[in-house]
Amino acid sequence: MLSLPEPLPLYSSRNQFVELIANERLTTGAEIGVQRGIFSEILLRNWTNCAEYHVIDLWAHQKHYLDGANVRDNLQETTYQMARQRLKRFEKVLHYHRNFSNLAVVELKDDSLDFIYIDARHDYVGVWEDLKLYWPKLKRNGIFAGHDYLDLSEVKARAPKEDWSVDAYGVRRTDNKAVKSAVNEFAKERSLQVLQTSQEKYPSWYLRKYL
Numbered sequence: 001m002l003s004l005p006e007p008l009p010l011y012s013s014r015n016q017f018v019e020l021i022a023n024e025r026l027t028t029g030a031e032i033g034v035q036r037g038i039f040s041e042i043l044l045r046n047w048t049n050c051a052e053y054h055v056i057d058l059w060a061h062q063k064h065y066l067d068g069a070n071v072r073d074n075l076q077e078t079t080y081q082m083a084r085q086r087l088k089r090f091e092k093v094l095h096y097h098r099n100f101s102n103l104a105v106v107e108l109k110d111d112s113l114d115f116i117y118i119d120a121r122h123d124y125v126g127v128w129e130d131l132k133l134y135w136p137k138l139k140r141n142g143i144f145a146g147h148d149y150l151d152l153s154e155v156k157a158r159a160p161k162e163d164w165s166v167d168a169y170g171v172r173r174t175d176n177k178a179v180k181s182a183v184n185e186f187a188k189e190r191s192l193q194v195l196q197t198s199q200e201k202y203p204s205w206y207l208r209k210y211l
């Protein structure tokens with residue numbers, strides 16, 4: 001008889017995702033948008049049976065990317081070296097993809113990952129693209145998640161200098177959509193329930209891929 005996986009637990013912080021990963025004995029994952037490797041380290045230091053973790057980041061300045069992470073190229077190189085240093089002890093399981101997320105995706109096999117965390121571009125179009133491209137890489141019952149589950153007005157209230165309204169082509173949105181709307185619309189199309197971490201200024205979203 002087929003049995004459904006357990007419903008996802010409610011978490012206050014993304015640092016608890018590793019509990020889920022351990023309970024479900026997950027072994028493969030990817031993070032899209034890695035920067036200094038801070039979240040990768042949080043996961044990997046407790047993910048003892050991780051066999052494969054793909055870290056995907058351009059680590060380069062982008063033309064239309066209004067984000068605190070979009071620093072000059074020489075600082076990007078330093079950031080990349082910091083990530084490599086921070087994650088050195090996990091080298092055996094790590095696969096680096098220094099490229100645009102929409103190009104790096106072809107290096108991953110379909111149905112191969114148990115956990116995917118999306119945290120690269122935060123404009124609606126960019127997030128939507130990453131959701132669509134990385135979804136087929138996730139195994140059935142896998143966990144799809146990401147950072148900054150917020151729309152534009154919420155970002156403005158928390159971080160007035162951030163502006164996620166402009167996409168990679170330089171087109172500015174006139175509605176309020178950013179990460180939250182992209183995730184909600186993506187989930188709605190697939191009748192999936194989205195959960196969010198409850199105690200973070202920049203919440204993470206998460207859902208399970210049932211089919």
Ligand SMILES: C[S@@+](CC[C@H](N)C(=O)[O-])C[C@H]1O[C@@H](n2cnc3c(N)ncnc32)[C@H](O)[C@@H]1O
Nearest residue numbers: 033034035038039057058069100101119120121
């Ligand atoms: C917010 S930081 C990631 C933080 C990291 N996930 C953490 O929590 O420690 C976003 C990163 O995404 C990368 N990024 C943005 N757009 C990208 C794209 N289109 N392709 C690949 N990487 C991208 C940036 O270079 C930046 O390092």
